[in-house]
Structure formats: structure tokens, C-alpha cells
Amino acid sequence: MSDKAPRYQRILLKLSGEALAGKNDMGIDSGVLDSMSLAIAHLVGLGVQVGIVVGGGNLYRGAALQKQGLVGRVTGDQMGMLATVMNGLAMRDALERRNIKCRLMSALPIGEVTENYSSRNAIRYLQNNEVCVFVAGTGNPFFTTDTAACLRGIEIEANLILKATKVDGVYNKDPNTHEDAVKYDELTFDQVLDQKLGVMDLTAIALLREHNVPLQVFDMAKPNALLHVVMGDSEGTKVINH
Ligand SMILES: Nc1ncnc2c1ncn2[C@@H]1O[C@H](COP(=O)(O)OP(=O)(O)OP(=O)(O)O)[C@@H](O)[C@H]1O
Ligand SMILES: O=c1ccn([C@@H]2O[C@H](COP(=O)(O)O)[C@@H](O)[C@H]2O)c(=O)[nH]1
Secondary structure: OOOOOOOOOEEEEEEOHHHHOOOOOOOOOHHHHHHHHHHHHHHHHOOOEEEEEEOOOOOOOHHHHHHOOOOOHHHHHHHHHHHHHHHHHHHHHHHHHOOOOEEEEEOOOOOOOOEEOOHHHHHHHHHOOOEEEEEOOOOOOOOOHHHHHHHHHHHOOOOEEEEEEOOOOOEOOOOOOOOOOOEOOEEEHHHHHHOOOOOOOHHHHHHHHHHOOOEEEEEOOOOOHHHHHHHOOOOOEEEEOO
16 A cells, blocks of 8 residues: 555544445444454554444344234334434444454443533544444434434534445446446536435435435445545545536
């Protein structure tokens, strides 16, 4: 790797819950956690300020729980938000094992397990080179952790939102269900909204368009992909305003 400086000084990284499960159907894969924490530690070593939002799809999704008839939607969404807290606890410990200072900040107050989210405190911690892991999504049902990631990214004044997921970018249709799907290298938010491209929910995309914060979607399992994105190298799909 060259000695050029990172292009982005402060980032918000969205980690998909589903991708945290690795090759399993659900739960947390220790190998995935280990490689993600190593990649994040590398960025911190380069002086990049890192905020993280973790998803919960590897454990619970409110809409799916409601569909099963287990609970109502609001209860299901609360279970989903609590699932993100569990993923966040695992990520915090994985980072701390690498001697990275880390704060776990929750949108829902959970006593001594997490500290309450505050954008002012988060920015102070980031300036002190502490990683902030934001959990419990937005704290409200009927939202997703994609929207939470964009919201937190805007609040902490991140230069880029990174969506680390199981696919290697944004396609013209879902690549998991269409073999002939074609990947984009670059897109505008308007194109994502007009074509209803499903890689991120449309509320999240609309927020980024309004606040003019770029988004990059890339494969969480690809070695060095996170580093390439932060260095400004070509990776995955970049979504911008124009
Ligand atoms: N046009 C598209 N381009 C790329 N991926 C798409 C597209 N449409 C739908 N997808 C799907 O979006 C998924 C990415 O979402 P992801 O797995 O990150 O889920 P999430 O809901 O954000 O997180 P979680 O797993 O925590 O619920 C991909 O696995 C892919 O199947
Ligand atoms: O702001 C939010 C964020 C999430 N939820 C619930 O949590 C699950 C898991 O989040 P993913 O984005 O799917 O990873 C989600 O399905 C919702 O049920 C929420 O209610 N509010």
C-alpha cells in the first residue's frame, strides 16, 4: 500500500447484520467479526474517525416476526432494535481486544449496558480517536438501520457513509435473485430513487440526497475493500448527488 493519506477523515460504516452471520443463517460469525475489527483497527491507525451502525437482520427483523404471528409489528421492531445492541456489544469487545478505544451508544436507554446516544458526545469521542458503535437503530419502530446509519452519519458530519454488505455494489436489480443483474460503478441518488434500487431503503437514500452526503456500497467479505474505499480507490458502487 502506498503512503498516501486517507481521502475521508470521518466515516460512518453501516455493517449489515446478515453479513455478520457469515456463512451461517443467523447469529454472529467470530471470523467475520475478527476480520472486520482488524480492518477497522487499520483505519483508526491511519487517523480515520470511525462511527459504526450495526444491523440486526442476523438475529431479528420486526416485519418477519410479525409475519410469523409471533408478536405485533412494534414489539417485533423493538426486538430487532435490541438485536442490534447484541451485535454492537460483540463488535465493541472485538475492537477492544485489538486495543481500540470504543464507545457503545444506544438510541434506547439500556442502563449500564450502553451509554445514551448524543451527537455532541459522539463527535467529542471521535475527535479523541475513539470508535463509536451506534446501536438500537433510530430508537423508533418502522425504521431500519440503513436509515439510522444515514441519520447518524449526517449528525456526526461524516464525509462518507459506507454500506458494508453481502453484495459488491448496487445493481440494476437484486443480484441475489437475478443472474443477469448488472453492477453500477457510480450512480446518483435520483437514479436509485427513480429505479427503486433495493440495496438501501429509500428513506435512507432520500436523507443522503437532501444532505448531500455520498454513499459507497461494497462487499464486507472482500479483503481490503474497506481500506480501498477510505483511500478513495475504486471499489463497489459510489452514489452521489450529481
Ligand atoms: N439493486 C440492488 N443492488 C444490490 N443489492 C440489492 C438490490 N436490490 C436488493 N438488493 C439486496 O439488498 C441486500 C443488501 O441488504 P443487507 O443485507 O445489507 O440488508 P440490511 O437490511 O441493510 O441489513 P440486515 O442484514 O442487518 O437486515 C443484498 O443482499 C441484496 O440481495
Ligand atoms: O430504527 C430502527 C432500526 C431497526 N429497527 C428494527 O430492527 C430490525 C433490524 O434492523 P435491520 O435494519 O433490518 O438490520 C429491523 O428489521 C427493525 O425491525 C427499527 O425498528 N428501527
